[in-house]
Amino acid sequence: MSGEKVLVAISPSTEELVxxxxxxxxxxxxxxxxxxxxxxxxxRAKSELGSGDRVILIKPDGSFLIHQTKKREPVxxxxxxxRVRLELREGPILVxxxxxxxxxxxxxxxxxxxxxxxxxxxxxxxxxTGSESEMAEMIxxxxxxxxxxxxxxxxxxxxxxxxxxxLGKDSRGNLVVLELKRRRAELHAVSQLKRYxxxxxxxxxxxxxxxxVAPSLTSxxxxxxxxxxxEFRKLEPPRRTGAGKGRQTTLL
Amino acid sequence: MSGEKVLVAISPSTEELVxxxxxxxxxxxxxxxxxxxxxxxxxRAKSELGSGDRVILIKPDGSFLIHQTKKREPVxxxxxxxRVRLELREGPILVxxxxxxxxxxxxxxxxxxxxxxxxxxxxxxxxxTGSESEMAEMIxxxxxxxxxxxxxxxxxxxxxxxxxxxLGKDSRGNLVVLELKRRRAELHAVSQLKRYxxxxxxxxxxxxxxxxVAPSLTSxxxxxxxxxxxEFRKLEPPRRTGAGKGRQTTLL
DNA sequence: ATATGCATGTCGTAA
DNA sequence: TTACGACGTGCATAT
Numbered sequence: 001m002s003g004e005k006v007l008v009a010i011s012p013s014t015e016e017l018v019x020x021x022x023x024x025x026x027x028x029x030x031x032x033x034x035x036x037x038x039x040x041x042x043x044r045a046k047s048e049l050g051s052g053d054r055v056i057l058i059k060p061d062g063s064f065l066i067h068q069t070k071k072r073e074p075v076x077x078x079x080x081x082x083r084v085r086l087e088l089r090e091g092p093i094l095v096x097x098x099x100x101x102x103x104x105x106x107x108x109x110x111x112x113x114x115x116x117x118x119x120x121x122x123x124x125x126x127x128x129t130g131s132e133s134e135m136a137e138m139i140x141x142x143x144x145x146x147x148x149x150x151x152x153x154x155x156x157x158x159x160x161x162x163x164x165x166x167l168g169k170d171s172r173g174n175l176v177v178l179e180l181k182r183r184r185a186e187l188h189a190v191s192q193l194k195r196y197x198x199x200x201x202x203x204x205x206x207x208x209x210x211x212x213v214a215p216s217l218t219s220x221x222x223x224x225x226x227x228x229x230x231e232f233r234k235l236e237p238p239r240r241t242g243a244g245k246g247r248q249t250t251l252l
Numbered sequence: 253m254s255g256e257k258v259l260v261a262i263s264p265s266t267e268e269l270v271x272x273x274x275x276x277x278x279x280x281x282x283x284x285x286x287x288x289x290x291x292x293x294x295x296r297a298k299s300e301l302g303s304g305d306r307v308i309l310i311k312p313d314g315s316f317l318i319h320q321t322k323k324r325e326p327v328x329x330x331x332x333x334x335r336v337r338l339e340l341r342e343g344p345i346l347v348x349x350x351x352x353x354x355x356x357x358x359x360x361x362x363x364x365x366x367x368x369x370x371x372x373x374x375x376x377x378x379x380x381t382g383s384e385s386e387m388a389e390m391i392x393x394x395x396x397x398x399x400x401x402x403x404x405x406x407x408x409x410x411x412x413x414x415x416x417x418x419l420g421k422d423s424r425g426n427l428v429v430l431e432l433k434r435r436r437a438e439l440h441a442v443s444q445l446k447r448y449x450x451x452x453x454x455x456x457x458x459x460x461x462x463x464x465v466a467p468s469l470t471s472x473x474x475x476x477x478x479x480x481x482x483e484f485r486k487l488e489p490p491r492r493t494g495a496g497k498g499r500q501t502t503l504l
Numbered sequence: 505a506t507a508t509g510c511a512t513g514t515c516g517t518a519a
Numbered sequence: 520t521t522a523c524g525a526c527g528t529g530c531a532t533a534t
Contacts, residue, residue: 005365006262006286006365006366008260008262008366008368010258028321030307030319030321032284032307034257034258034284034368034370034372041512042512043512044382044435044511045380045382045383045434045489045511045512046380046381046382046491046512047378047379047380047381047512048378048379049377049378049379050376051376052372052373052374052375052376053257053370053371053373054372055284055309055372057307057309057319059319059322060321060322061321061322061323063322063323063324065319065324067282067311067317068374069280069282069311069312069313069372069374070311070312070313070332071311071313071315071332071529071530072317072326072332072529072530073511073513075378076378076512077512079512080322080323080324100520101512103512113257113258113370114260116366116368118286118305118365120286120304120305120306120307120320120321121305122305122306122320122321123304124301124302124303124304125301126299126300126301126327126328127299127300127301128298128299128527129297129299130296130297130298130527131297131525131526131527132525132526133525156517156518156524158518158523160475161439161472161475161476161479162472162523162524163523163524182297182525182526183296183526183527184506184507186507186509187414187447187507187509188440188509191446192443195439195443195446195476218506218507219506219507220413220414220507220508223412223413224413224447227413237297239298293527296527297527298527299527323514323515324513324514324515325514325526325528328527329527331527331529332529352505353527355527382512383510383511384510384511385510408509408532408533410508410533410534414508414509415507415508415533417509433510434510434511434512435511435512436521436522438522438523439522439524440524444509470521470523471521472523
């Protein structure tokens with residue numbers, strides 16, 4: 001890297017390839033490779049990808065991404081913690097291995113158009129607002145958003161068959177389960193809520209109310225919710241101004 | 253691109269930056285940028301990311317990825333179909349806009365270490381085996397994998413409250429719902445199965461059996477399954493040899 | 505466009 | 520490590 005942030009080789013020789021890969025893996029650089037390649041994956045599932053041009057990204061934490069020219073998702077990948085090495089068989093092959101579960105990714109490099117190493121320095125974390133956990137905070141701050149007299153008692157409360165978002169009581173002392181969704185709630189959300197309500201009825205006895213709290217409902221979710229005698233409270237996730245969650249910006 | 257697959261500029265001037273970005277967007281190249289940048293996102297949620305070194309990937313289909321040095325997931329992104337442009341304010345800013353839902357991603361490029369355009373050609377599709385849909389095919393081919401006398405009748409059958417993986421009948425003529433999972437089944441899977449069984453009991457009347465078909469169960473899933481009188485059949489997803497799903501390799 | 509569910513999901517958190 | 524559920528989930532599919 002000779003003191004620079006970026007090292008690039010166009011159509012590198014095998015020797016150059018080996019040197020740059022080895023150095024990058026050693027030094028903790030991000031490796032980016034443009035290459036014609038074939039990909040073989042075997043692990044939780046198994047896949048083959050024939051020859052074509054792709055962008056390969058290898059991060060110092062072991063993350064390994066192979067991107068085609070379309071879609072947000074990598075066509076093949078390996079998660080953080082995987083160990084990568086460059087093998088020389090007929091041609092150069094990138095091999096990434098994960099253990100637990102055992103998964104291997106092999107990339108036959110048929111033609112390397114470019115390889116680059118990037119000494120990236122980054123100390124920042126994403127600060128995001130509009131999440132479900134912020135909805136929960138908002139409800140604890142202003143319980144009347146649910147209904148007059150609602151008292152939230154537990155957050156992420158483990159019960160017999162799952163984990164309830166918010167557990168509280170209404171003005172009459174009935175147990176109330178809230179299931180929060182940051183976006184339009186689907187059947188899945190109603191199933192969750194029903195599971196929690198049924199578990200609490202068994203554990204606790206007596207009447208238990210279930211309220212789905214979300215900006216809106218799908219048609220099917222509303223149908224099931226009504227059939228099951230569950231309730232809906234419309235609520236949007238809040239948008240904190242400036243920094244959201246993440247690292248707190250220290251004032252002054 | 254002057255006839256080559258790859259064009260690279262190290263520490264480009266603003267003019268070079270503009271030229272390469274414009275040309276790549278026009279020509280359908282994959283753009284890769286190493287830069288110190290700040291990121292602002294607003295859409296379904298809202299986020300801020302302070303200054304740091306990242307890898308930026310922009311695909312010809314509008315996919316936009318910003319990667320930090322860790323994790324498999326991009327820290328910020330825009331999905332396919334988004335429209336990107338390079339604006340010049342105080343400095344260069346990449347702006348990507350998606351409509352429906354309206355989402356904007358802005359990347360302030362504080363220091364561009366490298367920019368490259370890659371004229372990638374790729375006509376291959378991933379061929380994957382070990383999926384849930386292959387489990388379903390296997391069960392239709394060999395219903396006795398479930399139990400003697402089991403007859404599968406419908407695949408992905410829409411019912412009142414959801415879509416059943418496989419609907420069939422047992423040797424006694426009872427309706428049987430199968431919920432398939434390609435990996436260890438969790439509480440969620442049992443909730444699904446229960447929802448389908450209850451819906452069919454209402455719709456159809458009479459006894460309806462529910463069988464969760466998966467390689468294994470979590471402790472909680474087993475607990476709920478037993479409480480609800482549902483059944484479990486251990487089954488691994490099959491591994492087709494050679495090509496799996498995807499493009500069929502024509503034999504002969 | 506809406507609804508529904510899979511995914512090599514990935515990721516964070518708690519027991 | 521396992522279990523559980525969120526995610527700006529993304530993505531395919533069916534209506």
